[in-house]
Amino acid sequence: MKKPLTRRGFIRNAAAGSAALTWLGAHHPPQAFAAEAAKPALLGGTPVHQGGWSEWPKWLESWEPAVLKVLRSGRWYRGDGGHVAEFEAGYAKLLGAKRCLATASGTTALLVALHVMDVDAGDEVIVSPYTFVATYNAILINKALPVFADTDPATLTIDPASIESRITDRTRAILPVHIYGMPCDMDPIDAIARKHKLAVIEDACQAWLAEYKSQKCGTLGDLACFSFQNSKHIPSGEGGAVTGNSDELLDRCHAFHNVGRATGTFKGAKPYFTRGGNYRMQQFQAVILMQQFEKLVRETARRRENADYLSTHLKEIPGIQPARLPENSRAVWHLYPFRYDAQYFSGLTREKFLKALAAEGIPCSGGYHEQYFDGLLDEAINSRGFKRLFSAERLKAYRESFQDLKGNRHVCATTVALSQNLLLADRRDMDHIVEAVRKIQSHGAALAKAVA
Numbered sequence: 001m002k003k004p005l006t007r008r009g010f011i012r013n014a015a016a017g018s019a020a021l022t023w024l025g026a027h028h029p030p031q032a033f034a035a036e037a038a039k040p041a042l043l044g045g046t047p048v049h050q051g052g053w054s055e056w057p058k059w060l061e062s063w064e065p066a067v068l069k070v071l072r073s074g075r076w077y078r079g080d081g082g083h084v085a086e087f088e089a090g091y092a093k094l095l096g097a098k099r100c101l102a103t104a105s106g107t108t109a110l111l112v113a114l115h116v117m118d119v120d121a122g123d124e125v126i127v128s129p130y131t132f133v134a135t136y137n138a139i140l141i142n143k144a145l146p147v148f149a150d151t152d153p154a155t156l157t158i159d160p161a162s163i164e165s166r167i168t169d170r171t172r173a174i175l176p177v178h179i180y181g182m183p184c185d186m187d188p189i190d191a192i193a194r195k196h197k198l199a200v201i202e203d204a205c206q207a208w209l210a211e212y213k214s215q216k217c218g219t220l221g222d223l224a225c226f227s228f229q230n231s232k233h234i235p236s237g238e239g240g241a242v243t244g245n246s247d248e249l250l251d252r253c254h255a256f257h258n259v260g261r262a263t264g265t266f267k268g269a270k271p272y273f274t275r276g277g278n279y280r281m282q283q284f285q286a287v288i289l290m291q292q293f294e295k296l297v298r299e300t301a302r303r304r305e306n307a308d309y310l311s312t313h314l315k316e317i318p319g320i321q322p323a324r325l326p327e328n329s330r331a332v333w334h335l336y337p338f339r340y341d342a343q344y345f346s347g348l349t350r351e352k353f354l355k356a357l358a359a360e361g362i363p364c365s366g367g368y369h370e371q372y373f374d375g376l377l378d379e380a381i382n383s384r385g386f387k388r389l390f391s392a393e394r395l396k397a398y399r400e401s402f403q404d405l406k407g408n409r410h411v412c413a414t415t416v417a418l419s420q421n422l423l424l425a426d427r428r429d430m431d432h433i434v435e436a437v438r439k440i441q442s443h444g445a446a447l448a449k450a451v452a
């Protein structure tokens, strides 16, 4: 790649001079060439993409009889399983997991998995900071400390090299998050876990059908958690699952999610052998989910195809870096992220770039921010319970450690993310995304000046 200075100089010329545009034309298809010359939508030009994007969630009329049948049966709760058990068998099969337990949500799946892996009050769990805040909360609700490893800016997932230095005598588990459906590099994580006798719980809440070295996410740790919330690739309004390959662990999960009632291995004279809550899925959720197995497989293939196409073309644009996946792995792209370097866009800030891209008809966001500075962790560590469970020195050092998350800070400041429904569109629409980025780059300096 050319040096930033040369590129910046080139981009300035490209916006103003025809010689640079001729150079550009030799490298890119004619339609991109035309779009680059056009005025950005934010400066009064025509948006590159018009006509919107696919709505989400989508359902088919053919699902209605199954839902109506549940309604008319009056059997809406889980009880001994019914459709929920059918869904569990189907979802486990889809992943190649031995077992699946359906839950009320991804959060409750995490609560169940953390409890069953013996994460107790006063313990510590090493976790990706770059995740939806529910991951932090599930650990905090168990009165354990979420200890953040750093994020690898190239992959946006947990940097395995940053885990070991964070292990203390309180650490019980590692909780890697396959964020945006991109698998974490699990081999080094597993090796660290084995060495220090720690549990591995995958947060696969955004990773339905993602693959790492030919195995599906959800089968790579001791237990894994999924979400089927409304925005997800297989939604049921709310819903979740714990998956794994151990009958004993899944029987424990089942009991804990069902007020501690013994099942499977634990069925005996005493029905309540453990504590538990009510984290059960309803029959309605299960029938809606079961309608979507084939749809999930089909749409995953489409998202992958479009994401691969986008990555190929976006990485040709100086200053745009699509995420790198671990070797031999396949993402499912709940969001499609790339990292943005303002230097190559005449200093146009990421926030202004997001506005310019949205104005071109490409909905986008900056992904997650540094949520550990939002107050939820301060509220937790200043609570009576946490003060009783951890020493003042530990909590002080813990709070200070957020400053060390340099990789995560960089990722939070430079990521641009497109939501999954964009990847269900046509190839021509993917070209629009690439064209819009190129157009903004060509007019970076003007946009930097004009946009508030």
Ligand SMILES: Cc1ncc(COP(=O)(O)O)c(C=O)c1O
Pocket (backbone or CB within 6 Å): 105, 106, 107, 108, 131, 132, 134, 135, 177, 179, 203, 205, 206, 226, 227, 228, 229, 238, 239, 240
């Ligand atoms: C990474 C991650 N973890 C956990 C959750 C929690 O799932 P739910 O919203 O179903 O409780 C989500 C859901 O958005 C998520 O994206």
